[in-house]
Amino acid sequence: MVTLFLSSFVEESGATGYGSCLEPVIGTLYENSYLILIPIESGSELPLYLKLKLKLKVKRILASHSQTTTTLLPPSPTMSTHPERNSIGYALAPNKTQAFIQPSLIQQAKKHNIELIPIDPSKPLIEQGPFDCIIHKLYGPDWESQLQHFSSKNPKVPIIDSLDSIQRLRNRVSMIQVVCNLKLPQRHQVLDVPKQYVVSDLQQTSNGNYDLIGDLGFPLIAKPLMANGSDTSHKMYLVFDEEGLDKLETPIILQEFVNHGGVIFKAYVAGDYVKCVKRKSLPDLNEDNSVTLKGLLPFSQISSASVEENSDFECVEMPAVDFVEEVAKAMKEETVEYEIKCNNSTEQLD
Numbered sequence: 158m159v160t161l162f163l164s165s166f167v168e169e170s171g172a173t174g175y176g177s178c179l180e181p182v183i184g185t186l187y188e189n190s191y192l193i194l195i196p197i198e199s200g201s202e203l204p205l206y207l208k209l210k211l212k213l214k215v216k217r218i219l220a221s222h223s224q225t226t227t228t229l230l231p232p233s234p235t236m237s238t239h240p241e242r243n244s245i246g247y248a249l250a251p252n253k254t255q256a257f258i259q260p261s262l263i264q265q266a267k268k269h270n271i272e273l274i275p276i277d278p279s280k281p282l283i284e285q286g287p288f289d290c291i292i293h294k295l296y297g298p299d300w301e302s303q304l305q306h307f308s309s310k311n312p313k314v315p316i317i318d319s320l321d322s323i324q325r326l327r328n329r330v331s332m333i334q335v336v337c338n339l340k341l342p343q344r345h346q347v348l349d350v351p352k353q354y355v356v357s358d359l360q361q362t363s364n365g366n367y368d369l370i371g372d373l374g375f376p377l378i379a380k381p382l383m384a385n386g387s388d389t390s391h392k393m394y395l396v397f398d399e400e401g402l403d404k405l406e407t408p409i410i411l412q413e414f415v416n417h418g419g420v421i422f423k424a425y426v427a428g429d430y431v432k433c434v435k436r437k438s439l440p441d442l443n444e445d446n447s448v449t450l451k452g453l454l455p456f457s458q459i460s461s462a463s464v465e466e467n468s469d470f471e472c473v474e475m476p477a478v479d480f481v482e483e484v485a486k487a488m489k490e491e492t493v494e495y496e497i498k499c500n501n502s503t504e505q506l507d
């Protein structure tokens with residue numbers, strides 16, 4: 158914390174009004190730091206040692222841009238009481254707009270000087286705004302080229318999420334690769350991914366060289382290759398036998414079924430903030446409970462299903478917080494590394 162004796166500072170700096178002379182000081186201070194300003198009655202004499210101490214302090218602040226505290230003085234008319242206003246453009250499907258852009262969110266954003274502006278994807282993005290940031294969850298070549306064009310003209314405006322990150326996560330093969338690439342410190346918890354194959358021709362799941370179904374075993378899970386927000390991207394099947402397999406459409410991902418206690422944990426990461434939640438999942442399958450199941454069993458967004466009261470669900474322990482945080486951190490690092498790689502390769506192409 159730094160204390161400034163105001164009248165003396167004004168005298169020393171030769172400025173006529175403290176507002177104008179303090180603005181450059183405040184402007185050089187970091188966010189989340191404070192400046193305590195204590196007004197000294199004009200005409201009062203400060204002991205020399207205090208004047209010297211004060212001069213040194215002001216110099217130190219200006220030099221180091223260091224920590225400061227709350228302004229106890231009324232602000233000058235030229236000093237803005239509000240931080241800069243930010244405009245966030247959002248581009249979402251109508252159902253997601255309805256779900257997310259609620260009055261409470263708009264109010265909360267306003268409190269933080271953020272204005273949420275709807276983007277009309279049918280009009281040129283470049284002509285909308287200006288935006289300090291864009292959040293979006295739309296897909297398709299037209300939208301992507303709009304974003305690319307906008308980015309090339311506004312390289313400093315963050316787009317959440319970047320096309321590179323989305324590209325990698327909307328395909329279930331590259332998505333799983335992110336987890337395989339994670340560099341995690343050695344610990345007793347295990348992080349692994351299920352075995353999976355992309356199948357483009359169901360007649361070739363077993364060709365002389367490799368018996369893919371034999372490797373995965375029944376039951377298995379069939380998932381759409383793309384996870385691109387479309388209605389079909391969450392449409393999955395439990396496959397119990399060859400007959401079920403024959404009914405699938407390709408291309409498709411076939412994945413081994415891993416018993417996991419009927420519960421999954423989802424971790425949401427925003428910057429350094431990580432929130433892990435417990436969700437309902439498919440029940441364990443074993444010879445006792447799956448013996449009567451045949452063919453295909455479709456399911457979709459099971460993790461959004463409600464949980465029956467008094468089920469064992471409540472008793473399932475959450476994973477260790479430090480483990481979840483480590484995974485989140487490793488994912489962030491992997492994502493950043495990947496984006497740097499993508500940017501470098503684009504630069505080389507340019």
Ligand SMILES: Nc1ncnc2c1ncn2[C@@H]1O[C@H](COP(=O)(O)OP(=O)(O)OP(=O)(O)O)[C@@H](O)[C@H]1O
Nearest residue numbers: 351378390391412413414415421438439458459460
């Ligand atoms: N290999 C597996 N073994 C057992 N169960 C699985 C496996 N893969 C997925 N599941 C179950 O299927 C659900 C959906 O799978 P996944 O998370 O891959 O799809 P999603 O559509 O991305 O998920 P969400 O429904 O949460 O959006 C999981 O929540 C889990 O219950």
Ligand SMILES: O=P(O)(O)O[C@H]1[C@H](O)[C@@H](O)[C@H](OP(=O)(O)O)[C@@H](OP(=O)(O)O)[C@H]1O
Nearest residue numbers: 253256294384385386387390391423460461
């Ligand atoms: O609400 P949680 O448990 O986080 O599940 C999410 C799914 O995992 C995402 O796949 C959904 O995104 P898409 O609708 O783009 O697939 C996502 O849709 P959202 O963008 O409407 O939240 C959610 O359904």
